[in-house]
Amino acid sequence: MDKKEITIYDIAEEAGVSPATVSRVITKRASVSTAKREAVEGLIRKYKFRPNAMARSLSDTKTKILGLLVADIRNPYYAALAVECEEAANKCGYTVMLCNTLNDDELEDSNLEKMYEQRVDAVIQIGCRVDDLVSDSAYAAHVNRITRTIPFITTGKLDGTDCYRLNIDDVESMKIIFQYLTSLGHRRIALIGGEKRKKSTYDKWQQYIYLMGKNDLTFREDYLQEGDYSEKAGYSCMTRLLELQEIPTAVIAVNDFTAVGALKAAAERGIRVPQDMSLISFDNTFLSEISTPKLTSVDYDYPAFGEKLVEIAVKAIEKKEISREQLITPKLVIRESCTKRQQTHG
Amino acid sequence: MDKKEITIYDIAEEAGVSPATVSRVITKRASVSTAKREAVEGLIRKYKFRPNAMARSLSDTKTKILGLLVADIRNPYYAALAVECEEAANKCGYTVMLCNTLNDDELEDSNLEKMYEQRVDAVIQIGCRVDDLVSDSAYAAHVNRITRTIPFITTGKLDGTDCYRLNIDDVESMKIIFQYLTSLGHRRIALIGGEKRKKSTYDKWQQYIYLMGKNDLTFREDYLQEGDYSEKAGYSCMTRLLELQEIPTAVIAVNDFTAVGALKAAAERGIRVPQDMSLISFDNTFLSEISTPKLTSVDYDYPAFGEKLVEIAVKAIEKKEISREQLITPKLVIRESCTKRQQTHG
DNA sequence: ATGAAAGCGCTAACAC
DNA sequence: GTGTTAGCGCTTTCAT
Numbered sequence A, B: 001m002d003k004k005e006i007t008i009y010d011i012a013e014e015a016g017v018s019p020a021t022v023s024r025v026i027t028k029r030a031s032v033s034t035a036k037r038e039a040v041e042g043l044i045r046k047y048k049f050r051p052n053a054m055a056r057s058l059s060d061t062k063t064k065i066l067g068l069l070v071a072d073i074r075n076p077y078y079a080a081l082a083v084e085c086e087e088a089a090n091k092c093g094y095t096v097m098l099c100n101t102l103n104d105d106e107l108e109d110s111n112l113e114k115m116y117e118q119r120v121d122a123v124i125q126i127g128c129r130v131d132d133l134v135s136d137s138a139y140a141a142h143v144n145r146i147t148r149t150i151p152f153i154t155t156g157k158l159d160g161t162d163c164y165r166l167n168i169d170d171v172e173s174m175k176i177i178f179q180y181l182t183s184l185g186h187r188r189i190a191l192i193g194g195e196k197r198k199k200s201t202y203d204k205w206q207q208y209i210y211l212m213g214k215n216d217l218t219f220r221e222d223y224l225q226e227g228d229y230s231e232k233a234g235y236s237c238m239t240r241l242l243e244l245q246e247i248p249t250a251v252i253a254v255n256d257f258t259a260v261g262a263l264k265a266a267a268e269r270g271i272r273v274p275q276d277m278s279l280i281s282f283d284n285t286f287l288s289e290i291s292t293p294k295l296t297s298v299d300y301d302y303p304a305f306g307e308k309l310v311e312i313a314v315k316a317i318e319k320k321e322i323s324r325e326q327l328i329t330p331k332l333v334i335r336e337s338c339t340k341r342q343q344t345h346g
Numbered sequence C: 001a002t003g004a005a006a007g008c009g010c011t012a013a014c015a016c
Numbered sequence D: 001g002t003g004t005t006a007g008c009g010c011t012t013t014c015a016t
Helices: A008-015 A019-027 A034-047 A053-060 A076-091 A105-117 A137-147 A170-183 A199-214 A231-242 A256-268 A286-290 A302-317 B008-015 B019-027 B034-047 B053-060 B076-091 B105-117 B137-147 B170-183 B199-214 B231-242 B256-268 B286-290 B302-317
Strands: A065-070 A095-100 A122-126 A152-154 A164-168 A189-192 A250-253 A278-282 A296-299 A325-328 A331-333 B065-070 B095-100 B122-126 B152-154 B164-168 B189-192 B250-253 B278-282 B296-299 B325-328 B331-333
Touching: A008 A019, A008 A034, A019 A034, A053 B053, A065 A076, A065 A105, A076 A095, A076 A122, A076 A286, A076 A302, A076 B095, A095 A105, A095 B076, A095 B095, A105 A137, A122 A302, A137 A152, A152 A302, A164 A170, A164 A302, A170 A199, A170 A250, A170 A278, A170 A296, A170 A331, A189 A199, A189 A231, A231 A250, A231 A256, A250 A256, A256 A278, A256 A286, A256 B286, A286 B256, A302 A325, B008 B019, B008 B034, B019 B034, B065 B076, B065 B105, B076 B095, B076 B122, B076 B286, B076 B302, B095 B105, B105 B137, B122 B302, B137 B152, B152 B302, B164 B170, B164 B302, B170 B199, B170 B250, B170 B278, B170 B296, B170 B331, B189 B199, B189 B231, B231 B250, B231 B256, B250 B256, B256 B278, B256 B286, B302 B325
Parallel strands: A065 A095, A065 A122, A122 A152, A152 A164, A164 A325, A189 A250, A250 A278, A278 A296, B065 B095, B065 B122, B122 B152, B152 B164, B164 B325, B189 B250, B250 B278, B278 B296
Antiparallel strands: A296 A331, B296 B331
């Protein structure tokens, strides 16, 4: 502890050059004679000198930090995306400042403030209030204050704000699922979990209803079980489904957590997946891989997703042309949880 | 975008006071007359002014940032701890800068550099090379360069360095497990997963062997199955166990992932947990809660763990007295995966 | 209590 | 190519 920190002045003095020259060799933004460069580089190595990022940011008004605001990193979906964002950011020379909103509006606000104080070059928000079907206007106002100075990228809806949107194509996801399920012969298809006040869930519901019609399947209210996004919700939705006179032959779970809960409810009642019932989910987190049976799930290509998010941020920072709204195309990862409808079940 | 940012000079001018006064009302570190304070506070609200953290850090050489270096945030264990650290840090007025090492030594190094450049006030490292039974000396040297100026806190071993250590009491964990398992009548106890080059695993092994002896149980090499920390490892370790002449009546998995894999292997062979075999794990992540059956697992009280980590960091930053080595006391969370040994199994 | 001014460590014009 | 200098926006003596 407590050794005085070295600065470019110390390096400059010992190398017999000016601080500006040291700065030049560090930033590589201007040319320096080989002799001086090598002298400086030698000293940098000798003292293991690292420029003070604060001073640097203050001076050139770029922090090279991307604020990443996620709902809850303990959720594998956010964790997967966050890691990819971090890797993508690193590749572009950016560092990520990650904060959790933990479903707490105040925390969401204060984290946003913090990012602003830290003068992050852009903020990427994934989850929480940005996902609301109808955006909270106070929140939108808050975001707009930020977008006046910093690009704001989100995977949510957040209307009434001047932000960049990269959304998952939920309509397409549902289409893929229906295509797969109907190709397996399923006609009694249920959808469980999720809150319809969230845009992504709302869109799934709408599309579910539409596709039931389009495929000439009978839509039944009781095949649409709202819950939240937890394992518990999946459990209780599935339980309710299994109490029905005529249980579905295929169930779509809003995410992997609810699918896992549904699996448990099914197992308890002696319903085997996929032999007695098919189950399919969204998100394709590691839970799909470790559950028994492994889940067939809709994947978003997280590496590409993260890269795209960062690319938008970086382009926006550099004031390059970049579309304000883009879509992520989902694809189905087929594992073990679905199978052909059993003829005996009708 | 692009509105010129407001500074304390703007506020000062409009309020008819000096920048120093504005700074005083912001920092609250000196007294200001009520009239001027209110004028300044009004303008701060009016413009929603937020001081530039870079400038502030440059000037007072404290960033109020804690670097948090974790192995992989996608792993629920790290995620749980990281979130608690973030919450604890927030409470103390600190922000967390989270980076993943992703099991990549270069990334580990570069993230450490980045934290240093960012002049974080302390770094907390959880996982990766700090856990090695025998510390890499180049890495230790790197850490020592950092500890010359910044407190370094770790949950690992990392000997040969001047850091603060907060370790899980693995010996105690194993004791608790044995106490529980033997009280249920188990005598054929196996341990699966983990690499013994990691200190925490090494300690568990040692203690396992010791306790087998102490409880007068026969130690068998084939009841000790090394793997890594993945679900796959759990699956293959358990598979090997189930091929033995005499299978164990209770299995200890090194973490929840391996336990989940073990569960799958058991199910495939028709072995029911806990009726036919008891299974117990370490870490008590959310996997323990959502697996079927729910896992009995050793918990570390993550909120307290995170708080302690941050407390050590903050105390060290403030140069207060604080012990260099402390232990986290584990406790068992009993769920569904263990039961009394079936007498019929001997 | 308050203002003037120096300084934190760096970058970037601007001269030469 | 290289040095000089003026900031970047804040905190903090030091006077008053």
